[in-house]
Amino acid sequence: MTEFLQLDLPPLLAAILAGGTCGLLGSFLVLRRESLLGDALSHAVLPGIVVGFALTGLRSAGPMLLGALVAALLATLAIGWVRRAARLEGGAATGLVFTGFFALGLVLLELTGARSADLDVDCVLFGQLETLVWLEAQGWASFFDPAALAGMPRQLGLLAAVALVAGLAVALFWRPLQLIAFDPAFAASLGLRVGRWEMGLNLLIAAAAVAAFESVGSILVVAMLVCPAVALRLMTDRYAMQVLGGAALGAGLGAAGVLLAGPLPAALGLAVSLNAAGLIGTLAGLVVAGCLVARSRMA
16 A cells, blocks of 8 residues: 555546546637647647746746746737738647747757756656655555655646646636637627637646646647547537536546556556556547447437
């Protein structure tokens, strides 16, 4: 049990929090037919993360999250400007901006010396789930020991905070988000400032991306923003089922990926293990494929 708490529980919690949060917010991207925007925001935050580190010299949550939110805001404004100035459709403008921001982030990684703090391309793309450990844990009593809790990976605290904020935001603004997702023109006619609501939602998605990138990587963030939501969209037309089901499926995929990658093979006495982030992404793709097959048979 001590070994499970020290080595397996932290990545398990990180995967559940990241998957659940991304699954929750991803439903709004899918309903608005803006799934590519999740890809854009998860990559566009990189320059802000690197600048936040460069200005403070610390890999602390506050500066990096603030930098990521500023970068996400700038990327959202840039997408709108490019669409108007170049008269491009939304997907083309989004792809142009996020590739530019991501390239800038990669250049800044080299120029600022962020690699020396283990903030590198591999970390950004693929995450470091397996490196999350809680060595101070000596049993379930550690959850009530302030000294032991202080030794928990800092990534878990940031993930939990973002998950809490995202959950509260969706619960408090359930109806306005529904109107904006299904009929923004009608929402505007009711007096809702759709642009501001969309900006707030984009900033939440950016916060989820930066909270999850160090643990699961930006590639898996994209998968978890899209796959659970798409799977539910194939199986239901109910708003509540879509949003809450996306969150539950995302959390479940995160848990299944971590457990199948290491703890379960170890418990069975097998001398093999898999990359947890890669397995989570694979499972997400298989779930979407399964839902697609099931939907085609029901048609």
